[in-house]
Every structure is written in C-alpha cells, then in structure tokens.
Amino acid sequence: MSSADPVTEPLFPLPAELAIDTDAARRITTAFIRAQLQQAGFPRVVLGLSGGIDSALVAYLVAEAVGAENLLAVLMPYRSSSPASRGDAEEVVRRLGCASELVEITPMVDAYFGAPGREDASALRRGNAMARVRMIVLYDHSVTWGGLVAGTGNKTEALIGYTTLFGDSACAFNPIGDLYKSQVRQLSEAVGVPAEIIRKAPSADLWPGQTDEAEVGFSYAEVDRILWRLVDRRLTPDEVVAEGFDAALVDRIDRMVAGAEFKRQVPPIAKLGPRTAGIDYLYPRRRPRSART
Amino acid sequence: MASLRIALAQTAPRLGALAENLAEHAQRIAEARGQGARLVVFPELGLTGYLLQDLAAEVAMPRDDPRLVALARAAGDGAAIVSFVEESEDHRLFIAAALLEGGGVRHVHRKVHLPTYGLFDEERFFAAGTGFRAVRSEALGVTLGIAVCEDFWHLPAPWLLALDGAQLLVNVSSSPGRDVAAGHAEGIGTAGSWRTLLRTYAQLTTSHLLYVNRVGVDESLSFWGGSEAIGPSGETLAQAPLHDPALQLVDLDLAEVRRRRIATPLLRDERPELVARRLDVLLRTRAGEIPGEGE
Numbered sequence: 001m002s003s004a005d006p007v008t009e010p011l012f013p014l015p016a017e018l019a020i021d022t023d024a025a026r027r028i029t030t031a032f033i034r035a036q037l038q039q040a041g042f043p044r045v046v047l048g049l050s051g052g053i054d055s056a057l058v059a060y061l062v063a064e065a066v067g068a069e070n071l072l073a074v075l076m077p078y079r080s081s082s083p084a085s086r087g088d089a090e091e092v093v094r095r096l097g098c099a100s101e102l103v104e105i106t107p108m109v110d111a112y113f114g115a116p117g118r119e120d121a122s123a124l125r126r127g128n129a130m131a132r133v134r135m136i137v138l139y140d141h142s143v144t145w146g147g148l149v150a151g152t153g154n155k156t157e158a159l160i161g162y163t164t165l166f167g168d169s170a171c172a173f174n175p176i177g178d179l180y181k182s183q184v185r186q187l188s189e190a191v192g193v194p195a196e197i198i199r200k201a202p203s204a205d206l207w208p209g210q211t212d213e214a215e216v217g218f219s220y221a222e223v224d225r226i227l228w229r230l231v232d233r234r235l236t237p238d239e240v241v242a243e244g245f246d247a248a249l250v251d252r253i254d255r256m257v258a259g260a261e262f263k264r265q266v267p268p269i270a271k272l273g274p275r276t277a278g279i280d281y282l283y284p285r286r287r288p289r290s291a292r293t
Numbered sequence: 294m295a296s297l298r299i300a301l302a303q304t305a306p307r308l309g310a311l312a313e314n315l316a317e318h319a320q321r322i323a324e325a326r327g328q329g330a331r332l333v334v335f336p337e338l339g340l341t342g343y344l345l346q347d348l349a350a351e352v353a354m355p356r357d358d359p360r361l362v363a364l365a366r367a368a369g370d371g372a373a374i375v376s377f378v379e380e381s382e383d384h385r386l387f388i389a390a391a392l393l394e395g396g397g398v399r400h401v402h403r404k405v406h407l408p409t410y411g412l413f414d415e416e417r418f419f420a421a422g423t424g425f426r427a428v429r430s431e432a433l434g435v436t437l438g439i440a441v442c443e444d445f446w447h448l449p450a451p452w453l454l455a456l457d458g459a460q461l462l463v464n465v466s467s468s469p470g471r472d473v474a475a476g477h478a479e480g481i482g483t484a485g486s487w488r489t490l491l492r493t494y495a496q497l498t499t500s501h502l503l504y505v506n507r508v509g510v511d512e513s514l515s516f517w518g519g520s521e522a523i524g525p526s527g528e529t530l531a532q533a534p535l536h537d538p539a540l541q542l543v544d545l546d547l548a549e550v551r552r553r554r555i556a557t558p559l560l561r562d563e564r565p566e567l568v569a570r571r572l573d574v575l576l577r578t579r580a581g582e583i584p585g586e587g588e
Contacts, residue, residue, distance in 0.1 A: 017474075024473045024480030027536055028515045035510030039308075282346040284512055287309045 022190035030065035041291030044147035049073035051085030131167025148172035161260025300325035305509025308342030336507035344511035353380035365393035385420035400428040404441035427457035455498035470517035496527035525553040
C-alpha cells in the first residue's frame with residue numbers, strides 16, 4: 001500500500017495475523033500456474049469471471065503467469081445477476097486485454113426449473129444449479145479454447161463449505177485455494193485488481209442485493225481470524241474463545257468446517273480389489289506420459 | 294591459497310522423468326566444468342523429482358547403475374554429488390545422495406530422517422538409511438559430510454559428520470516453500486528457518502557448508518531454491534536466487550577451516566565421550582532397563 005495516499009481509508013480490513021508477503025505469494029502462484037499448464041500439456045487457461053474479487057484475482061495471476069493472450073474469461077450471468085457485476089467483469093477483461101465470451105445461462109437453468117414440479121425450487125437449489133451449469137460451460141470451453149479450467153475458490157469458503165460441489169469448486173487447479181478471503185484482498189491489491197472490485201461487498205450474486213456476509217451472518221475478517229486459529233494454528237475451539245472470540249460464533253464455524261469435510265475430498269471408493277485409486281494406488285496427477293500430446 | 298571452485302546446481306527436476314533429468318545433469322556438469330568448477334552439487338532427488346509416491350519404484354536404480362557411472366565420467370577429474378532413488382539388492386528403496394568421482398560411485402549416503410508428518414509422507418515409500426559417515430574425496434582433497442534435507446533437522450547429523458572428519462558439510466534438499474506470512478526476511482518462513490540452522494551448523498562445527506535446494510513445482514508444492522555456501526564462521530559466501538534455476542559458483546578457501554579451528558577450537562573441545570555415556574543411560578532408561586531414572 002506504499003503508493004496509497006496516507007489519508008485514504010484502507011480498501012479492506014486486514015487482521016495483522018493474516019497479512020502475507022504478497023511478493024512471495026505472487027511468485028509462487030504464478031509459477032504454480034505455469035507448471036500446471038506445462039505438466040498437463042495445455043498452453044491456455046479458461047475461467048469464469050463473475051465480477052467478484054476471487055475470479056478477478058485469478059485472472060490477473062494467470063495473465064501475469066502466461067500472458068493475457070492465453071486467458072479466456074467467460075462471463076456467465078443469470079437473469080437475476082447484477083448488471084454491476086457484469087460491468088466489473090468487463091472492466092477486468094478490458095484492463096487485462098484477454099479474450100472473453102458472454103454465455104447467458106438463463107435458458108439452461110430455466111429450462112430445468114420450468115418443468116412441472118420444479119417451479120417452486122428454493123434459492124439454494126437454483127443457486128447450486130447455476131454454479132453447476134457454469135461448470136458445464138467452462139469445461140466445454142476448456143475443449144474449444146484448449147485451456148485448463150482455473151479454480152477461483154478461496155480458503156475461507158472451502159473451509160466453511162460456502163461452495164457448490166461439482167459447481168464452482170470444479171477445476172483443474174486452483175492458485176488461490178490456500179488464501180483466506182482477507183489474503184485474497186491483500187494479494188488483489190498488490191497485483192492491481194480494480195479498487196472497486198476489492199472494496200465492494202462479496203456476493204454470490206444469486207439475487208439482487210445479496211451479500212455473503214449478510215447471508216452467513218459474520219464478516220470475512222472475523223471468520224478468517226477464527227479459521228486461522230482453528231485450522232492453521234490448531235487451537236481448540238475453547239482456546240479460540242479464550243483469545244476473546246464469541247463462543248457461539250466459534251462453535252458455529254467449527255461445525256461448518258466439519259460439516260463441509262465431504263466437499264473438500266475425493267468421494268470414497270468401496271475397497272474391493274488389491275489396488276485402489278487414492279488408497280494404495282498413489283501417483284502424482286502429472287507424470288511421464290500423462291501430458292496431453 | 295587452496296581454493297576449490299564449486300557449482301551449486303539449483304535445478305528444477307521433472308517429476309518421474311529420469312532420462313530428461315539425467316541429460317540435464319550431464320549438461321550442468323559440463324557447463325560447471327567449463328567454468329572451472331571441480332565439484333558440482335545437485336539437489337535431493339534431482340534425478341527423479343520429489344513427490345514420486347508409487348513412481349519411486351519405477352525410477353529406482355542400483356548404486357552401480359551405468360547411468361550414474363556415465364555421470365561420474367562426465368565429472369572427469371572432478372566430482373559431483375547427485376541424488377536419486379537407490380534400490381538395494383534386497384529391493385528396499387532409499388533416498389540417496391552419491392559422491393561421483395574417479396569415473397565411478399565413490400560413496401552413497403542414504404537419507405536417515407524421513408519426514409512423515411505435515412505435507413511429507415516419505416516413510417510410506419522409502420526405507421531409512423542407518424548412519425552418517427564422512428568420506429574423503431581424493432579428487433577434491435577434502436573430507437565431505439553428506440546429508441539429505443531432513444537429516445539436518447536433527448542435531449546429531451552435522452555433529453557426527455564433523456566429528457568423523459568432515460570439513461565440508463553438504464546438504465542436498467527438496468524443501469517446499471510454505472508460510473508466506475508477512476514479516477519473513479525472504480517472504481517464506483521455510484527459508485528463514487533453514488538459513489538459521491545452516492549458519493548455526495557451520496559455526497558450531499567450524500566447517501564449510503553447502504546447501505543445494507531445488508526449484509520448480511511438483512503438484513501443489515513449490516520449491517524455493519536459495520542454495521548457498523557458508524563459511525566456517527557462519528558467513529555467507531554465495532547465494533543462489535530464490536525460485537529460479539541457477540548454477541551458482543563459489544570459490545572456497547579450504548585453509549579457512551584450519552584457521553578457524555585453530556582460532557576457535559570448538560570441535561577440539563567437544564566431549565563426545567560424555568555424550569556417549571549419558572546417551573547410554575538415556576537409552577537404557579527408555580528401554581526400561583534402569584527403573585526410576587527419567588520415566
């Protein structure tokens with residue numbers, strides 16, 4: 001933030017214990033992106049650009065890693081998505097100079113929920129369907145663009161389970177999945193993501209005015225501080241409370257983390273044969289002869 | 294002055310790609326020799342990549358493998374330290390570091406400490422070595438103490454090697470970078486921890502020390518490089534960059550070890566017999582042979 005006017009308000013709250021060395025994180029994530037592509041035999045990347053901070057950050061990192069000419073940003077609004085989000089996504093495309101494509105997902109989603117018996121589907125069902133339709137669109141563009149699908153989920157949402165299984169969590173690799181939301185904001189500022197995108201309230205953009213923080217009932221800065229203690233420092237919930245955090249909130253977050261374990265792991269396979277993938281057949285994902293030729 | 298030019302070959306091995314990595318090693322050896330280096334040191338599992346899992350058996354070689362002999366020949370009248378998966382005659386797999394000189398494999402150190410915690414899972418795939426022995430390099434005219442990565446997270450490794458006669462400690466490493474919390478001197482917590490250890494060992498054993506860490510990416514892991522040479526007072530003699538491949542040259546003044554050991558005779562004043570006596574008691578106590586003491 002050295003270039004910022006000293007009287008300017010910070011763009012976001014950053015708890016001190018979550019501050020990262022952005023140069024190191026930038027260096028590691030961009031090299032990681034290059035290695036994933038090289039080892040898989042793909043020259044390009046495709047990602048879903050929502051107008052939010054997470055996908056904007058990944059777009060900037062990919063552009064830095066392999067050049068904007070190798071990035072395809074797919075904008076996939078639903079009819080209830082905010083026009084402002086689309087405007088922010090278009091601004092990222094404009095600034096990076098990457099290829100982009102607009103795919104309205106409304107007909108796909110509405111075709112399913114328009115069928116008899118599904119018209120009154122809950123917002124949760126509809127939100128999940130939108131995330132999974134976007135996954136279908138991205139993986140189809142993976143073929144036509146010749147690019148790997150980059151994941152854009154952060155550590156906070158993966159830990160509390162604020163993701164759709166096989167939806168937004170589906171990807172070939174994820175450069176920011178070990179960064180808490182607070183750290184995503186910090187790295188975004190360092191790589192030049194537009195300030196308006198960093199500053200605005202995070203939203204799944206499923207209906208007008210929705211924000212993540214209103215929906216789950218706590219701020220990202222707060223949940224990040226608790227998760228960092230529970231997960232990275234291995235404190236027990238009682239020890240976190242002893243550091244001054246609200247007991248009910250710590251308990252709730254601890255349950256959310258446990259309840260989302262299944263979203264973070266490969267589904268179990270019933271062990272029957274002598275050698276079973278993921279159990280006693282253990283290979284790196286990328287190895288000799290595994291790259292696309 | 295008895296100067297020894299060394300090349301720290303900070304490479305980015307391709308995971309499981311033995312032939313490619315062998316070719317890369319031969320090329321770096323030739324390059325280093327072209328720049329006058331007498332010893333070329335490569336990182337841990339530089340010939341195979343680190344995160345092998347079940348690939349380990351597929352890239353394993355016996356210590357007399359002709360491909361290693363070919364690398365030894367490439368080192369000419371100098372020497373090289375390379376690291377690979379060694380398969381013993383009874384088919385155990387080891388993480389090995391070999392001293393190549395005189396056209397053959399002069400010495401093999403098998404990694405003793407196999408980390409199996411956190412992001413590491415080495416004991417699942419590898420057998421552990423059983424000791425640390427210094428080795429005299431005839432080609433270089435110096436006694437080496439070779440260890441692999443985690444070996445140096447245990448105090449006895451550098452200490453035993455120095456007591457065994459090593460004047461030049463060598464640690465070959467595949468250290469994944471992690472902990473990018475703000476405030477670390479070089480941006481990576483792992484780097485800071487290693488720097489502290491290495492300087493302490495060089496100073497306490499009054500030895501030269503070479504640390505060669507790899508770069509590149511295996512799956513989720515990014516290796517931070519930062520290979521370096523440290524003098525017997527703990528001073529930095531040369532440092533390779535973080536993250537990028539490099540062939541870092543350094544000239545060691547071998548006589549500096551003698552000067553340091555005369556001026557500050559820490560190694561002379563070690564009391565290994567005291568340590569051995571106390572260790573004997575501790576071991577028998579742990580085994581339950583001496584009731585009442587300790588546990």
